[in-house]
Amino acid sequence: MSLELEFQAADVHGLSDLALRVLAERPRPGVLDHKLLVPARLEQLERPEDRFAPDERAELAARLESALAPLEPHVRVLDSVRKLREPGATMVLAGQQPGLFGGPLFNLYKAIHVVRLAADLEARWGTPVVPVLWNHADDHDVAEVHHVHLVTPQLDIAKVNLPGLSSGRTPISRIVLEEERHQLAALAERVTDLLGGEPFRDTALAACFPRAGESLARAWTRQFLELFGHHGLVVLEPDWIRPNLSRALADLFASDPFPHLASAAERLAATHVDVPIPPASAALAFRVVDDRRLALRHGGDGLCYDDEPGSRRPSELAAEIVNDLAGFHAGALLRPIVQDMALPVAAYVGGWGELAYHAQLTDLRCARDLPTPAFVPRLACTLTDAKLRASMRRLELGFVDHVKLARQATDSGPTESTGPNESSEPSEPSDLAARLRSEAAAFSAQLLAHRAELSALDHTLIAPLKRTRDQVKKHVERLADKVERVATNQRGGAHRHRRRLAAYLTPNGEPQERQLSSLQFLARFGTDWLDELIAAIDPLPAEHLVVHLETPHEREPRP
Numbered sequence: 218m219s220l221e222l223e224f225q226a227a228d229v230h231g232l233s234d235l236a237l238r239v240l241a242e243r244p245r246p247g248v249l250d251h252k253l254l255v256p257a258r259l260e261q262l263e264r265p266e267d268r269f270a271p272d273e274r275a276e277l278a279a280r281l282e283s284a285l286a287p288l289e290p291h292v293r294v295l296d297s298v299r300k301l302r303e304p305g306a307t308m309v310l311a312g313q314q315p316g317l318f319g320g321p322l323f324n325l326y327k328a329i330h331v332v333r334l335a336a337d338l339e340a341r342w343g344t345p346v347v348p349v350l351w352n353h354a355d356d357h358d359v360a361e362v363h364h365v366h367l368v369t370p371q372l373d374i375a376k377v378n379l380p381g382l383s384s385g386r387t388p389i390s391r392i393v394l395e396e397e398r399h400q401l402a403a404l405a406e407r408v409t410d411l412l413g414g415e416p417f418r419d420t421a422l423a424a425c426f427p428r429a430g431e432s433l434a435r436a437w438t439r440q441f442l443e444l445f446g447h448h449g450l451v452v453l454e455p456d457w458i459r460p461n462l463s464r465a466l467a468d469l470f471a472s473d474p475f476p477h478l479a480s481a482a483e484r485l486a487a488t489h490v491d492v493p494i495p496p497a498s499a500a501l502a503f504r505v506v507d508d509r510r511l512a513l514r515h516g517g518d519g520l521c522y523d524d525e526p527g528s529r530r531p532s533e534l535a536a537e538i539v540n541d542l543a544g545f546h547a548g549a550l551l552r553p554i555v556q557d558m559a560l561p562v563a564a565y566v567g568g569w570g571e572l573a574y575h576a577q578l579t580d581l582r583c584a585r586d587l588p589t590p591a592f593v594p595r596l597a598c599t600l601t602d603a604k605l606r607a608s609m610r611r612l613e614l615g616f617v618d619h620v621k622l623a624r625q626a627t628d629s630g631p632t633e634s635t636g637p638n639e640s641s642e643p644s645e646p647s648d649l650a651a652r653l654r655s656e657a658a659a660f661s662a663q664l665l666a667h668r669a670e671l672s673a674l675d676h677t678l679i680a681p682l683k684r685t686r687d688q689v690k691k692h693v694e695r696l697a698d699k700v701e702r703v704a705t706n707q708r709g710g711a712h713r714h715r716r717r718l719a720a721y722l723t724p725n726g727e728p729q730e731r732q733l734s735s736l737q738f739l740a741r742f743g744t745d746w747l748d749e750l751i752a753a754i755d756p757l758p759a760e761h762l763v764v765h766l767e768t769p770h771e772r773e774p775r776p
Contacts (some may be wrong), residue, residue, distance in 0.1 A: 291446030300345035312351035315437030354390035354434035365734035465558035657693035
């Protein structure tokens with residue numbers, strides 16, 4: 218496997234005002250209100266103060282090791298967990314909902330990024346820094362994660378769903394997949410056909426495909442342990458440390474967090490920053506009863522369940538949580554704080570869209586003297602292969618050119634203009650051929666105009682004149698036919714090149730990393746490129762990477 222990186226400026230299209238503000242401040246320290254650090258250089262990251270007693274560290278490590286050991290991960294995963302017992306040990310954390318076949322490509326990039334950043338910080342600080350991927354298995358919106366998009370051999374985008382699933386109130390961790398109900402064999406057959414003869418198809422499916430008897434969340438955990446376990450990546454399901462998380466959640470509700478959440482929302486709105494989770498309507502916590510999540514929101518004297526006439530004060534909810542450590546978990550708004558209270562997090566790796574979530578929590582963190590890990594914008598990539606690069610050369614397009622044209626098409630509707638060289642192609646393939654035929658007919662007429670002169674000279678010259686006319690006409694018409702075929706083939710070829718770029722680089726008009734499944738590229742290129750990318754990236758990437766992949770046996774086709 219060979220890998221080459223092409224650095225592109227960070228794409229600001231669609232970013233929030235908050236993210237644009239941070240980008241504009243680089244390379245200066247990116248510090249938002251109340252000391253939420255968005256570092257631009259590694260030296261801006263300082264090792265956080267150790268808040269955990271030895272017995273707390275021992276309990277955390279024991280719980281994680283007990284949960285991970287039955288999955289038989291790489292020995293380095295368990296080594297990472299044991300490191301958490303050491304005083305001052307920290308972690309780099311990223312989180313994501315567990316999607317089918319590992320979800321979109323950016324799931325891989327989060328794992329790659331935390332592995333690289335943790336290794337660099339450990340070398341810099343001289344104390345253990347563990348890479349951790351948080352599996353958002355508590356989430357219940359199955360419709361967001363039960364499907365993937367794959368590019369078919371015909372360059373169409375196929376949406377592949379896991380049958381038998383729909384959104385409800387059941388946490389993803391508690392939905393166990395069954396062979397018959399979820400049609401796993403039929404799904405495997407369809408995906409195998411879609412992937413065609415990709416060289417690593419079978420090994421990729423073995424790693425990524427969910428198994429009967431496991432949840433979608435567990436399949437995701439297993440996949441990322443298999444792909445990155447040799448780097449010591451710990452994949453963490455919240456149920457494994459539920460008591461730790463619940464105690465943190467109870468501490469958070471010991472006094473009402475809502476005023477601080479509301480003040481932060483008002484402050485962000487005043488600076489024209491969209492508030493992603495309005496605290497007045499957000500589910501601040503959930504209670505799980507009979508595998509159903511019941512939301513607790515602000516209202517009444519503190520918090521109340523949806524459609525419940527009464528309410529309870531935050532301190533009363535805190536007592537309920539302590540008495541039922543397995544039955545509660547944080548909502549999306551408070552989850553980052555609960556994670557940081559229960560885990561020794563030094564830095565959180567997230568997408569630019571997640572930045573506003575963390576900015577909403579700065580008032581509460583400051584008022585309660587809670588930890589505030591640095592926020593590191595995650596690695597952003599687009600993958601190409603030899604065929605894609607050949608298509609870009611054929612259309613005389615660079616990566617940025619194609620993205621701009623695709624965006625224009627999305628913003629303003631379909632357009633015929635798809636590349637700089639299109640103006641050089643005939644608007645109608647038959648135009649040149651028609652002109653050749655017309656000129657051949659005109660030349661035939663000019664030849665016959667000499668008939669009288671030739672007959673006067675020698676009447677036997679008339680037959681050679683006609684043969685010459687017929688031969689010229691025949692050869693020109695053959696040339697015209699060939700021109701027409703070539704022009705038609707070229708237009709058809711250009712159309713296929715454009716389809717390939719659209720399908721792989723901007724599928725459904727969206728960035729590749731948010732649409733296409735990691736399964737597609739694992740089936741084509743295997744896993745060696747993941748290790749190469751970990752070694753090649755900057756731990757604090759500020760640019761979009763175009764990653765050119767090519768196997769040792771692959772030759773770039775001619776344009």
